[in-house]
Amino acid sequence: xxxxxxxxxxxxxxxxxxxxxxxxxxxxxxxxxxxxxxxxxxxxxxxxxxxxxxxxxxxxxxxxxxxxxxxxxxxxxxxxxxxxxxxxxxxxxxxxxxxxxxxxxxxxxxxxxxxxxxxxxxxxxxxxxxxxxxxxxxxxxxxxxxxxxxxxxxxxxxxxxxxxxxxxxxxxxxxxxxxxxxxxxxxxxxxxxxxxxxxxxxxxxxxxxxxxxx
Amino acid sequence: xxxxxxxxxxxxxxxxxxxxxxxxxxxxxxxxxxxxxxxxxxxxxxxxxxxxxxxxxxxxxxxxxxxxxxxxxxxxxxxxxxxxxxxxxxxxxxxxxxxxxxxxxxxxxxxxxxxxxxxxxxxxxxxxxxxxxxxxxxxxxxxxxxxxxxxxxxxxxxxxxxxxxxxxxxxxxxxxxxxxxxxxxxxxxxxxxxxxxxxxxxxxxxxxxxxxxx
Numbered sequence: 001x002x003x004x005x006x007x008x009x010x011x012x013x014x015x016x017x018x019x020x021x022x023x024x025x026x027x028x029x030x031x032x033x034x035x036x037x038x039x040x041x042x043x044x045x046x047x048x049x050x051x052x053x054x055x056x057x058x059x060x061x062x063x064x065x066x067x068x069x070x071x072x073x074x075x076x077x078x079x080x081x082x083x084x085x086x087x088x089x090x091x092x093x094x095x096x097x098x099x100x101x102x103x104x105x106x107x108x109x110x111x112x113x114x115x116x117x118x119x120x121x122x123x124x125x126x127x128x129x130x131x132x133x134x135x136x137x138x139x140x141x142x143x144x145x146x147x148x149x150x151x152x153x154x155x156x157x158x159x160x161x162x163x164x165x166x167x168x169x170x171x172x173x174x175x176x177x178x179x180x181x182x183x184x185x186x187x188x189x190x191x192x193x194x195x196x197x198x199x200x201x202x203x204x205x206x207x208x209x210x211x212x213x214x
Numbered sequence: 215x216x217x218x219x220x221x222x223x224x225x226x227x228x229x230x231x232x233x234x235x236x237x238x239x240x241x242x243x244x245x246x247x248x249x250x251x252x253x254x255x256x257x258x259x260x261x262x263x264x265x266x267x268x269x270x271x272x273x274x275x276x277x278x279x280x281x282x283x284x285x286x287x288x289x290x291x292x293x294x295x296x297x298x299x300x301x302x303x304x305x306x307x308x309x310x311x312x313x314x315x316x317x318x319x320x321x322x323x324x325x326x327x328x329x330x331x332x333x334x335x336x337x338x339x340x341x342x343x344x345x346x347x348x349x350x351x352x353x354x355x356x357x358x359x360x361x362x363x364x365x366x367x368x369x370x371x372x373x374x375x376x377x378x379x380x381x382x383x384x385x386x387x388x389x390x391x392x393x394x395x396x397x398x399x400x401x402x403x404x405x406x407x408x409x410x411x412x413x414x415x416x417x418x419x420x421x422x423x424x425x426x427x428x
Contacts, residue, residue: 050359051314062303065360066317068282069309076302088290089276095283099316100265103280107321116348123335134330145264146279 001026002058004048006033006040007210010106011067012055013171016210018071020201021162022081030212033111068102071164083163094158097146097165101172105139109175129179136176140186143169147188155195162196170196174207215240216272218262220247220254221424224320225281226269227385230424232285234415235376236295244426247325282316285378297377308372311360311379315386319353323389343393350390354400357383361402369409376410384410388421 003019003026005012019026031054032039039045040052048063049056057064057073064070075083084091107113109132117123117131147157157165173183173193184190196202207213217233217240219226233240245268246253253259254266263270263279271278273291278284289297298305321327323346331337331345361371371379387397387407398404410416421427 046359050363051318051356053318059303062306064303064306064310066310066313068317069306069313072309073302073306076305088287089273089278091290092276092278092283092287095286096278096280099280099283102313103282103316103321104265104267107317108327112352113322116345117335120348121331121335121337121341121345127335131330131335134334138326142265145260149264 001060002029003027004029004031004045004054004056004058005210005212006031006054007207007213009033009054010110010171010175011053013174013205013207014067014167015055015057015070016205017162017167017170017202018074018083018164020204021083021167021199022074022078024074024078028211030210032212068098068164071098071167075164082161083167085158085163090158094163094165097143097157098168100139100143100146101168104142105135105172106175108135132179133181136172136179136181139172140176140181140183140189144186144188147192153188156192162199162201166192166196166202169193170202215274216243217241218243218245218259218268218270218272219424219426220245220268221421221427223247223268224324224385224389225267227388227419227421228281228381229269229271229284230419231376231381231384231416232288232297232378234418235297235381235413236288236292238288238292242425244424246426282312282378285312285381289378296375297381299372299377304372308377308379311357311371312382314353314357314360315382318356319349319386320389322349346393347395350386350393350395353386354390354395354397354403358400358402361406367402370406376413376415380406380410380416383407384416 003015005028031045040054046052049065051065055067057070064073084094114128117128154160156162157169170193173189176183183193217229219242245259254268260266262277265279269281271284278287298308328342331342368374370376371383384407387403390397397407
């Protein structure tokens, strides 16, 4: 198994966490998103992943893309350490929490969007940072409200074992902290983020622990 | 089963298609995203869905959110008409195609983002439309390349029966056409969109067929 990854990529970070939680060994192949105009934009990378985004996951020649699709695949092919609960309604809750990050928060704040705001629309750095904080604020408020409404709160997003939702929450909290957003203002997000940080699987997936960390 | 929906909402449209393909009857409860400042922003709606987005799916009191999580739930609870193939690698491909729409295209072009661009950043209508076309162009090029690379192309995104991927492709093609984007420039997307349009399940889910259509 090979993971085409970039240390700071939120989507790659999610997959690294899931692989670690499941105890699956993989080879990390760094793809630099900034140097040389972005290695992900090169033809050889696009041939593997026409979306020109990281991560790409190579499982014995099957080239898989999109972090959530990769997590579902790992869950189906390596179910021994489950990252989804058993009951359909609970699975739906976990996936919805993950998708608040995957669909509502992260897409509007990733590198290509921020670049377009600055380079094409010509907005100021201050307005760009305010954009970032606005969408994190909207998304974290929603995520926090979902978590606070849990009738049976546990140590993690859903119960006392990590799930997909935690694999998505932690990279997004990391991103927020990089933009000086006070995660403590969201008590459940902060509490769960801290609980995850104590687990070796999350620690080893952290951007600072990657071979391509700068 | 109740679906809180808005006729033009892309995410609600996906769920309507899936419900129809599976032959599941449901009550449509319209939530107007524009009138009265947006009915989705009211406290009673937020109590059901803290993200204040449509759709919300009520299955006998379980309030489910996020269109992809709802589709996975329907697949698990009503497997008779499958919308995912059986093999994990094929399932991963279908989910990745859906997620190109769900994570890379739609989130940056939905109503709240376009409003922020105009109202908060003060960009012109022309620049807003160019933003829309830019991200559709990026995303459709990627989706088209993924579809064109299919070693065994069928009538739909994956083989000869509709899957999650088609449930996501069709509403996005509808959105693109509303912004006068030439979908025919993407031959596989156009071909599959036309094939879907012939199916009653897709026709009945179309915005123009909804009780709240304007």
